[in-house]
Structure formats: structure tokens, C-alpha cells
Amino acid sequence: MRDEPLVLGIETSCDETGVGIVRGHTLLANTIASSVEEHARFGGVVPEVASRAHLEAMTPTIERALEQADLRLSDIDAVAVTAGPGLAGALLVGVAAAKAYALGLGVPLYGVNHLAAHVAVDQLEHGALPKPCIALLVSGGHSSLLLVPDVAREVVSLGSTVDDAAGEAFDKVARVLGLPFPGGPYIDRAARDGSGTAVAFPRGKLDDGTLDFSFSGLKTAVARWVEAREMAGETIHVPDVAASFQEAVVDVLTRKALEACRRYGVSDLLIGGGVAANSRLRALAQERCDAAGVRLRVPRPGLCTDNGAMVAALGSDLVAAGVTPSLLDIPADSSLPITTVHV
Amino acid sequence: MLVLAFDTATPAVTAALHDGERVLAESTTVDARRHGELLVPTIERVLAEAGAALADVTTVVAGSGPGPYTGLRVGLVTAQALAASLGVPVYGVCTLDALAYGTGLSEPFLVATDARRKEVFWGRYADARTRLSGPAVDKPQDLPADLPLAGAGARMYAEVVGAARLLDVPEFPFAGALAALAAEQLAGSGAADVAEVVASGTHPVLSAPRPVYLRRPDAQEPAAPKKVSR
Numbered sequence: 001m002r003d004e005p006l007v008l009g010i011e012t013s014c015d016e017t018g019v020g021i022v023r024g025h026t027l028l029a030n031t032i033a034s035s036v037e038e039h040a041r042f043g044g045v046v047p048e049v050a051s052r053a054h055l056e057a058m059t060p061t062i063e064r065a066l067e068q069a070d071l072r073l074s075d076i077d078a079v080a081v082t083a084g085p086g087l088a089g090a091l092l093v094g095v096a097a098a099k100a101y102a103l104g105l106g107v108p109l110y111g112v113n114h115l116a117a118h119v120a121v122d123q124l125e126h127g128a129l130p131k132p133c134i135a136l137l138v139s140g141g142h143s144s145l146l147l148v149p150d151v152a153r154e155v156v157s158l159g160s161t162v163d164d165a166a167g168e169a170f171d172k173v174a175r176v177l178g179l180p181f182p183g184g185p186y187i188d189r190a191a192r193d194g195s196g197t198a199v200a201f202p203r204g205k206l207d208d209g210t211l212d213f214s215f216s217g218l219k220t221a222v223a224r225w226v227e228a229r230e231m232a233g234e235t236i237h238v239p240d241v242a243a244s245f246q247e248a249v250v251d252v253l254t255r256k257a258l259e260a261c262r263r264y265g266v267s268d269l270l271i272g273g274g275v276a277a278n279s280r281l282r283a284l285a286q287e288r289c290d291a292a293g294v295r296l297r298v299p300r301p302g303l304c305t306d307n308g309a310m311v312a313a314l315g316s317d318l319v320a321a322g323v324t325p326s327l328l329d330i331p332a333d334s335s336l337p338i339t340t341v342h343v
Numbered sequence: 344m345l346v347l348a349f350d351t352a353t354p355a356v357t358a359a360l361h362d363g364e365r366v367l368a369e370s371t372t373v374d375a376r377r378h379g380e381l382l383v384p385t386i387e388r389v390l391a392e393a394g395a396a397l398a399d400v401t402t403v404v405a406g407s408g409p410g411p412y413t414g415l416r417v418g419l420v421t422a423q424a425l426a427a428s429l430g431v432p433v434y435g436v437c438t439l440d441a442l443a444y445g446t447g448l449s450e451p452f453l454v455a456t457d458a459r460r461k462e463v464f465w466g467r468y469a470d471a472r473t474r475l476s477g478p479a480v481d482k483p484q485d486l487p488a489d490l491p492l493a494g495a496g497a498r499m500y501a502e503v504v505g506a507a508r509l510l511d512v513p514e515f516p517f518a519g520a521l522a523a524l525a526a527e528q529l530a531g532s533g534a535a536d537v538a539e540v541v542a543s544g545t546h547p548v549l550s551a552p553r554p555v556y557l558r559r560p561d562a563q564e565p566a567a568p569k570k571v572s573r
Contacts, residue, residue, distance in 0.1 A: 041564055048560035055416045059423045073428055089413045092379045093420050099383045100421040104428025223571040328383040
């Protein structure tokens with residue numbers, strides 16, 4: 001394993017400046033600078049604020065990662081970077097930095113797909129991915145079901161949200177309930193004292209035969225329910241509303257994920273993305289996977305949210321697969337399709 | 344001395360090498376939308392043209408703006424990461440100063456670059472080397488009316504500022520001028536001395552490679568959630 005290359009991974013697609021260093025599937029460093037606190041008062045990520053923070057944080061976060069791994073820049077053998085999808089201006093800071101490190105160090109560059117990186121990261125914790133596996137990626141920006149024959153070469157989109165991402169629905173419902181941004185952890189916490197069956201919120205697209213999702217109607221249903229009670233002068237029991245909303249989201253996510261496994265005859269399911277840190281999603285997914293005889297893999301929360309280690313992990317797979325490195329004129333592509341694992 | 348300088352704070356993506364005596368190579372592409380794609384190939388081109396290796400570079404210099412933010416950040420993060428990889432010092436230079444230096448003028452003038460939103464980034468100069476005020480961001484009609492103007496930001500608003508005031512000088516901060524300005528500042532003092540003065544924030548030309556934005560991010564704090572009930 002000593003002869004596997006050292007790969008530096010850079011992630012700047014949203015509000016986290018993430019830097020990871022791996023050797024093969026061994027994680028050596030994972031450092032993050034987040035601008036989430038600067039966005040909180042705006043109730044969502046402000047692209048220009050995120051881009052400014054990435055520039056401020058980029059080289060210091062690299063320095064911290066090297067320190068954590070006890071390495072020097074000159075030890076790095078390859079640089080991987082999220083080339084998309086994500087916020088255009090935010091992506092561009094990472095892509096420009098990665099090109100400069102690759103140029104300055106004289107090492108190959110790999111521009112990678114953010115979603116594929118969310119899949120690849122699990123290997124740092126649970127070893128090589130089964131081929132194929134189904135991946136459910138849920139975050140503030142994405143909700144996708146993927147068939148992954150080989151994360152370094154081929155990822156197939158089976159379905160995705162037609163409106164809001166799951167994490168976005170968490171943020172919006174949190175606002176309605178007077179909980180802070182980002183909503184996910186606060187709703188998760190509030191829900192522990194509530195009942196998931198207290199309110200029967202709608203399950204969007206549950207029985208439409210597709211593997212797509214919809215969370216916009218659910219979000220509006222929660223807002224209407226809360227407004228109606230408020231107008232009637234009733235007190236809202238936040239834990240019950242949070243738990244019932246959360247149940248509606250994770251019910252649809254897990255049902256469709258297992259339907260994808262069944263439909264494609266795949267017995268390994270991976271869940272990634274920031275929403276994979278949700279405790280109820282983890283519990284229900286485990287329950288339903290056990291019942292269906294499907295093996296479940298969920299990386300630890302620190303690897304589920306956006307980070308640089310996931311980019312390094314995918315970069316490492318690309319090096320191992322002998323994929324041709326990216327040119328130093330690659331663009332940042334805010335809408336990079338999942339079918340493009342690397343650019 | 345081998346100074347690698349580049350600027351991405353205007354539509355010109357421009358890079359140059361300077362050996363302390365002269366500009367060895369300069370390459371510029373004007374394309375306001377592709378700074379991220381163009382910069383590294385432009386750097387590679389000037390290295391090839393000068394027959395120099397990246398490892399020969401002793402200082403990296405980048406235009407620190409002001410300029411449209413997305414492009415500006417490409418240059419600055421590239422400079423920071425490249426300098427870290429090479430283990431050499433990195434400095435920022437006000438983009439307007441490079442533009443002013445490139446005019447070679449010895450009498451007072453203004454420079455202006457496009458700030459978008461019908462505004463310009465501008466500064467007032469006593470001569471090519473001496474900034475008297477700015478950088479600032481304002482509407483072109485609000486610029487001082489008494490001085491000739493340099494820069495593409497002035498030409499864009501020729502009708503507003505008066506075409507007769509436009510100077511016939513380079514309209515972008517070409518990296519050759521940026522490199523020459525930086526090399527002039529680096530000559531004659533030890534690298535450590537320059538670094539110390541820059542770190543203290545008192546160097547007249549060189550600064551830390553940090554962006555000059557002049558505007559806050561556009562973001563509104565949200566009002567209460569809007570009602571959804573019909």
C-alpha cells in the first residue's frame with residue numbers, strides 16, 4: 001500500500017472548503033472550513049459569500065490537511081477537485097486552486113463529479129464498493145438515486161428530485177418551525193421528542209412508479225398545517241411536526257431506494273450526502289434493508305457532508321483505474337451530469 | 344529574479360515573465376467569461392515562450408483587483424496555490440496600479456475599469472507610478488470631470504465621460520506592466536525585507552495576495568416566511 005499514490009482532494013461546490021488526503025483507500029487527512037455561520041442569517045447559502053470564504057480558506061485548509069497527515073506539498077502525487085455540479089463561483093475557486101497545485105507540483109489533475117465523490121467516500125470507511133451498488137444521495141442540493149456499476153467509470157442516474165432537494169425541505173420546514181439554519185440537525189433533534197405519526201403529511205410521488213422524488217408539496221403542506229393551527233390560536237407541538245415531516249421524507253427516500261435495489265437486482269445500498277447524517281433516515285434504512293436482505297453502507301456523518309476526502313477518494317480510484325488525467329483548462333461545470341464521473 | 348505575474352480582474356486574462364531587467368514574455372486573451380479556463384494555459388505559454396521552467400520562478404504576483412469577483416478570485420487563488428507549490432513569495436498589486444503603470448504617463452489622469460452594474464472601478468493618479476486616490480467604485484458620470492481617462496472602463500462609457508478625454512494608451516492592465524511594476528519594487532531590496540514590509544501592510548505597491556472587492560455581497564436577510572394558505 002505504500003506504493004499507492006498520495007492524492008489531494010479539494011471540494012468547494014457549496015459552503016464547505018474541504019481538503020482531504022488519501023493513499024489508496026486510507027484516509028490521512030480531512031480538514032474543512034465552513035462558511036455556514038455566515039449564511040445562517042440569510043436562511044440559505046449565499047453564493048457570493050461562499051465564494052469569498054473559499055478564497056480566504058483555500059490555502060490555510062490545505063496547510064492544515066498537510067499538517068494533519070504529517071506531509072509536505074511535495075509529497076503529493078495527484079490532485080483531484082470537484083469540477084461540478086455545484087455553485088459556479090464556488091466551484092471555480094477550488095478548480096483554479098487545484099490546477100495551480102497540479103501545475104506547481106508537476107502532478108496530474110483529476111476533475112471529478114461531486115455526486116460520484118459522495119459515493120466513493122464510503123470506501124475510506126468500509127472498503128471497496130460492491131459492483132454494482134445502488135446509491136441514495138441526499139443533501140441540501142441533491143436528492144438522487146444512482147446505479148453504480150463502477151464509481152471510477154460508470155454511474156447511471158435512476159431518479160432525482162423534480163423540485164426541492166431533501167435537505168432544502170429540511171431547511172425550509174425548520175424556518176416554518178422557528179428552528180435555525182441549516183435545518184437538518186435541528187429537525188432531527190426536535191423529532192426525537194415527537195411522534196412520526198402525529199400528522200399524516202403527504203408522501204410525494206410515492207406510488208408513481210418512478211424513482212424520482214418531490215419534496216416541495218410536503219414542505220408546503222407542513223407550512224399550511226402550521227399556519228392553520230396558528231390562525232386558530234393553537235400551540236404547535238414542534239417535536240411532533242418535526243418528527244412527522246421527517247418521517248414523510250425518510251419514508252419516501254427509503255422506499256424508493258429499496259425499490260431501486262429490487263428493480264435492478266442489487267443487494268447493496270449506499271446512502272450519502274449531508275442528509276445521510278439524519279438519525280431517523282439511518283434507522284429506517286437499516287430496518288428496511290434488513291427486511292429486504294439488502295446490505296446497507298452509510299459513511300460516518302463527517303464523511304457524508306461535503307468534504308475533501310471524498311474527492312480524494314474518487315481521485316484515488318481514477319488513478320488506480322488508469323484514467324487519463326484532466327487538462328489544465330477544464331471549466332467548472334455547475335450542472336455537470338452524473339453520467340460524467342470525471343472531466 | 345524571475346517574476347511570474349498575472350491579472351484576471353478585467354476581461355483580459357494576462358500573464359508575463361520578468362527577469363528584473365525586461366519582460367521576457369507576455370500573453371493576453373480578452374474573454375470576460377473564461378478566466379478559469381484560460382489562466383493556466385496562458386501561464387504555460389509565457390513560460391514556453393521565455394524558455395523558462397516553473398521552478399525558475401522566484402516570485403509570483405497577481406492583480407488584486409478591484410475587478411469582477413469571479414475572475415478576480417481565479418487569479419488570486421492560482422497565485423496563492425502556485426506560490427505554495429513552488430515555495431516562493433506571492434504578492435498582490437492593485438490592478439488599477441498596473442493599468443496606470445502601463446500608460447507610462449508623467450502627468451495626472453484617471454484610470455477606470457468595468458465594475459458591471461453600470462459602475463466603474465477607478466483611481467486618480469499623479470503619474471504612471473503614483474496613485475493619489477482610490478481604488479473606488481462609482482457611476483461613470485460621478486468621476487472627476489477635470490482629468491483625462493485611461494482604461495476600458497472609461498471607453499465603455501465614452502458618451503458619459505466624453506470621448507475627447509480618453510487617452511490613447513493600453514486599456515487593460517497587461518501583465519507585462521504588472522510584472523515590471525512588481526520587479527521595480529523587488530529590485531534593490533532583499534526578499535526578506537520586502538516580505539516584512541508587505542506583511543506590515545505598509546508597502547506602497549505590493550500587498551498580501553488578497554482581493555479588493557469594494558462592495559459587500561448582495562444578500563438580503565429574509566423576512567418572515569410568506570404565507571402559503573389560500
